[in-house]
Amino acid sequence: MKGYTGRILKIDLTSGKSFTRTFDESYVRKYLGGQGFAVELVYHGVPKGTDALDPKNVLAMSGGAFNGFPIGTASKVAWASKSPATGTLAESIMGGSIGPELKHAGYDALEIVGKASAPSYIYIEDDTVDIRDAGDLWGKDTRVVPETLKMRHGWDVKVACIGVAGEKLSKIAGIDCDDRQAGRAGLGAVMGSKNLKAIVVRGTKDLVPHDPKAVLRLAYQYQRIYQAAGSWVEDTKYGTGEFLGWVNKERGVFPTRNWQESVFNEREKIDPYYWATRYVTKNKACFSCTKPCGKLFEVKDGKFKGVAIDGIEYETLYSLGAACGNADVESVARANELCDLLGIDTISAGVTVGFAMELFQRGIITEKETGVNLAWSNASDAVPQMIELMGNRKGFGDVLADGVKVAAKRIGKGSERYAIHTKGLEPPAYDVRGMKGHGLAYMTSTRGACHLRAGFYAPELVGKFWKWEGIDRFSAVGKGPMVATMENFMCVYDSVGLCKFSRGFYLIAKLPEVLEAITGLKFTEDELLKIGERIHNMKGNFNAREGVTRKDWLLPPRILEDPIPEGVSKGHKISVEEMNLMLDDYMKARNWTSDGVPTPEKLKDLGID
């Protein structure tokens, strides 16, 4: 079994010891790599009932099976842990190039357990694995930390790290590397809880595939397809926000002012068609990507002068923009920068601030408590101010620092009615009242409200994908099996390490030949989808074990009760009946109990213990 290092590096921060263990073909056949490996390590490594911030929690990281080979866009690395935000098994996928680097250092995955006695960082250079003192890095931001460590260890190391928010155990803290983030579900707090500030990797070993000739041939074919099909690429100019205007106007599902509206009338001011031409000065590619969507956004003057970030991504334009009624793109950029530097997820942070702003609008909270004028009209100033307070747990920021679910509990006074989340995770930039299957996906996503676990926004917004055509986004009928299938699809994608922006070019049926070239192992499309199903079921079973069942999945009141007030999706909501219909369909499709618990037969069928 080639193409893998066959080794997993386990590091116990409590004892300071590390050791590697090997895996064989059967492991690959079950879990594939990337997300599959990371989920397996958490699934089997975390004892029942472990608190997410307990030293016994596992933080896993694994590069996808294609990582390190010149297959177009195969740069993605998966992080996983029990989430402090949701109490579920949550993964977060990151671009950049630390996945390929780790594989070249000789490891397919990292499994980090325990808690260091003092702030530390892990240094990995091939067979050298050290735990080093990070006393000088503690309290530092995600720009200073890699700069310092690259000065120390060389410009070519990869540095994953947390900001202050992770140190302060914010449930919305993420992990940063190369200006890319594993932002969602609070994995940065898991690092913080382990006194782990950073992970430094330099890999110089060979990574040998089963059939190098075939890998080269397929690498060429992938390149050729990208070249011919996508010869002019908008991603490189506008990034992921390229379709914002279309989602806002033609679909009317761009959530605005904490989901009180679904059309942001000031859309033009935050649309990349506006700002890319004014603020973007350079681009950046992830490993093995010839259509780089990374962009350096720089503010050259005004009150936000000096802001320089990799962004602004579509989701962030929503969360720190529309969701907060913030049409000042420089303010969005500054808030994005603060999120990155302090190490908090932009989606969760923005949705939480928008939530607070609606409470402010309704008089549930006032400037007396918040210390900041949270009026929508003051968004340009309020959003960066609140983010800074949240990341540092200062003032009212401490109330908001753990996301909407916790904040609503802390604030009380009926504020839960306005808290938008599923399973405790704040939703991304698609108003599911106008795309009901995607609403189901928010519920079934094992890590809480997510657009990427099923990626069902694309089929519903476009109306077709893969084997489906004529999809009606306003209908709840038939969505259960489709969402379940797409979840399996995406588990495979995250396990091979391809960027999801490739999924239009490369459906699952295209992957077996690449896998065979790399590993020597033959898979059918169905076998891959079954691996995806296994991964999803492991997450589902873990979550059920931790007590997170259907009752915790449900959509928030706004989705169920408040119809979309304007635009082309006006009048739509997801009724409780529709929600239950979709959930029932989904459970049947998965052969799970109606409570959302994988049945013993299903687990047995998938070989899950």
Next chain:
Amino acid sequence: MKGYTGRILKIDLTSGKSFTRTFDESYVRKYLGGQGFAVELVYHGVPKGTDALDPKNVLAMSGGAFNGFPIGTASKVAWASKSPATGTLAESIMGGSIGPELKHAGYDALEIVGKASAPSYIYIEDDTVDIRDAGDLWGKDTRVVPETLKMRHGWDVKVACIGVAGEKLSKIAGIDCDDRQAGRAGLGAVMGSKNLKAIVVRGTKDLVPHDPKAVLRLAYQYQRIYQAAGSWVEDTKYGTGEFLGWVNKERGVFPTRNWQESVFNEREKIDPYYWATRYVTKNKACFSCTKPCGKLFEVKDGKFKGVAIDGIEYETLYSLGAACGNADVESVARANELCDLLGIDTISAGVTVGFAMELFQRGIITEKETGVNLAWSNASDAVPQMIELMGNRKGFGDVLADGVKVAAKRIGKGSERYAIHTKGLEPPAYDVRGMKGHGLAYMTSTRGACHLRAGFYAPELVGKFWKWEGIDRFSAVGKGPMVATMENFMCVYDSVGLCKFSRGFYLIAKLPEVLEAITGLKFTEDELLKIGERIHNMKGNFNAREGVTRKDWLLPPRILEDPIPEGVSKGHKISVEEMNLMLDDYMKARNWTSDGVPTPEKLKDLGID
């Protein structure tokens, strides 16, 4: 000997027959690939005294040795022929992906001879090689031709073609493929003279390297270096014009108004720092490039509404911009588009129009003859108008259609004094009065004034490169051996097929391991540079045989007589003494006669017959 197909496809358009011949290791050891192969085919294939437009002339094309493998930026393909513009053996290097495609079709090189009896195109799909009727394509532009042929043969074929200018045998006509051009030295006219409108290639064969594992390892290392060293890439945002402002102001060598000035005071209006943010809507990468510099420049309204081109490149900003006193970037884009569609080289075309504009300024020609107001103040309109006339050989355009040297002869009346060229090729965007070694390179370049045969602009403008430091751009001393060495360097680069924008990362010493991985053949750095020397000497020997010797190399009067009038390079020119000093030094370094003829000893030493 792996990594090569080992086959050269010869097509005789007169007989309609094609056949392949094979080559072995000794051929690779002598000529390497890409430029080396293409030059060899012309060197040995073109009988002495053959007119460039005679059917006996050879048009060769060859993908570099790295083409088709995922080595970063290894996309470059070399075209070569006896040039109608210069009468010398000239190559022109093109990006995109037709080189990799041809190799996957089973050929390292194409050798095209003869003349079809009627307009034709060549269709190559692996072992299928047809000559097909192009009657419906004749007279069509370089956008319509590939569109038509892709409709016919499938969206994934690569199409190289000529525009109307090539059909009309313009000595400044180029070859187009994938919005990229082999623009220089009139190779499009060679295609036209053969009644050859297009070459269509689809390659589906495997291309197997000697050590696929090592290729993958090195591909990874190249990627890793690009990723770490150039993580934020300005090329992707501003393209090749990124340093225009610096060349113009900090170095004062940006030739303006037909080289009457060297600082373009309206530089800001054509600087990509201005226009990239306003006109560029998408980007595009060549094969295996993760820092794409290709950009789609679109004009959305105004008199040039509808213009949409891949550009604007640095050289074109000079030639159709500053050299014509044209500060209207939309006009530059339109003129660029006309050059591309009609199939003429933007450098030669722009310099020729600028030349006519100076003649107009001096009253040597008037609107009566030109039919167009060629006043500098009318540049925005005049430049696109003249380009359209030139490409179609209409009106005064017919006088200019073959470049400055021919135009000056046609116009007479002392106009030669203002014709800027060496060997009949119009110069690129570096005023060599302020960079004297680069002036030598304009003379010694086998295809006439060129920035890329030695790439000596970079060492002189920056002051250091490779093994040299403290280079004084205003000095003529010691430049001969340096230029000769850099010419050898660049011959190697064009033979492996790397983009020259990689040369700062990958000096020649880095290439042997890649070559060994691909071919199994071991080379030292010195051996590679000796191959480069061989290639250059073949071109030099061919040129001497055709009677092009030192007397034909000399710099034009403006460089020798008119000092730069303003800016940081003010007062500088290249004196006749300096010119001769540099040439003498160069001839010595090359062991050529003082007339510029390779000595028998040198030819023998290099194994050139």
